[in-house]
Amino acid sequence: MATTQVLKSEWTKIKSVQSTVWTLGLSAVVTIALGVLISLLAKNEFKKLSTEDKLTFDPTFVSFAGMSLGQLAMIVFGVLVVSNEYNTGMIRMSLAAVPQRGTFLFSKVTVASALALLVGMATSFISFFLGQAMLGDLKASIGDPGVLRAVIGGGLYMTLIAMISMGVAAMLRGPTLALGILMPFFFLLAPILGNVSATKKVGQYLPDQAGSKIMQVVPPLNGDVPYGPWGGLLIMALWAAAALLGGYVLLKKRDA
Template sequence: MAETGRVLRAEWTKISSVRSTVWTLAAALLVTAALGTLISALTDHTFDDLSRRERLTFDPTLTSFAGIALGQLAMIAFGILTVSTEYSTGMIRASLAAVPRRGVLMAAKLTVATALALLVGMATSFLTFALGQAALGEHRTDLGRPGVLRAVFGAGLYLGLIALFAMALTWVLRSPMLSFGVLIPFFFMISGILANVSATERVGDWLPDRAGSRIMAVVDDGERPYGPWTGLLVMLLWIAAALLAGWAVLRKRDA
């Protein structure tokens, strides 16, 4: 227990002392809240122009999270930098020398970084929801409505899990450039393309970001073959697979 405590404190020091990781978390909060508020305000202004079907399926909660795609980008960057910085600076050699039990090292880093990402994710989701609903005016909802609190809590959970997924894959790829080169196109190009092409949309529905983001919706548009908690479970299965792959690489390969 004493060793674990020391390793956790060391990982906290590493993460908190790297300016780039701190700024990425701040960017996640600011970008998500600002863009969500802006889109909510524009939606309120143009609500009368929506079609009848769009009004019937209008989801004020999900609308306030319209900026979460960019916040997700910042969380991915946080996850990548948290792991890859040690490899790019060569610090990983010192870390492994100080903590020979690689599983302890990996678990400590993931625990500290994920807790921090979840904390920022929750702050981001509740702030974004509050600002977005204020901007929606008479079209707003509140936390007391069915499914709304789950969706707001789920948005914060989603942001934290995205960071965890990025960390897990970075343990596999190790290089910051390679990690950014794989993860950013995956989430911002491949996933969207697969989900919006009729021949592949069912494949896209089962990708981690598409499945996990279902937790943020209150109104079911009928476009996905699962509910919010099932979607989150699919995302967790992706994360578990990535963590196992990361652990296998760390265990077998030298720094």
């Protein structure tokens, strides 16, 4: 089967499964809504902040506060895209139709990543503009130094979250096990390692901790991170590449 036909097939699979479409929509809604709410709260509480907090106040990053929760739905999307076929047993038919397993996985990841990128970019731009509207006099402009980079980076961040999830799902096959690892990793392990002084140097190289730097415009006063915004995104991209490579290697070696 030609690569273009495989791509069309993967697009048909994704759009025909309502759960994957809904999770993408939920990711956007949660991210935008929470970002608007936190931006409004930040404006109302700004006068109560300490001098140091006022100096490091980042209106752009505040509008992306919803991504911490919105990425949960993006993780579910990435897992479902890969694991649905294992759940239904369709994976056998898919691999029989496309015996080149690299082409099969590449096509699935390409289509799903393109969708994640489209939704992620739209979500990032909408979150920014609505968040700045809530911030009033504290707002940043899209033309300010570093702001456009941060907004575009927000969309790339969400896409890489989905790609990492797809790679892990390809390695583990089952959605329960994949989500059982990804959820604690992103919502428990990474924040703990990234905020505890004894493990902070390790935590800053975890994918979400490193990748989120792309969305920051105003760096912390005492920040000692050894990489910049694009360096952090590169670290996250390497995590995604490693996850997808692991998924490909295991898919190639084992039976469906």
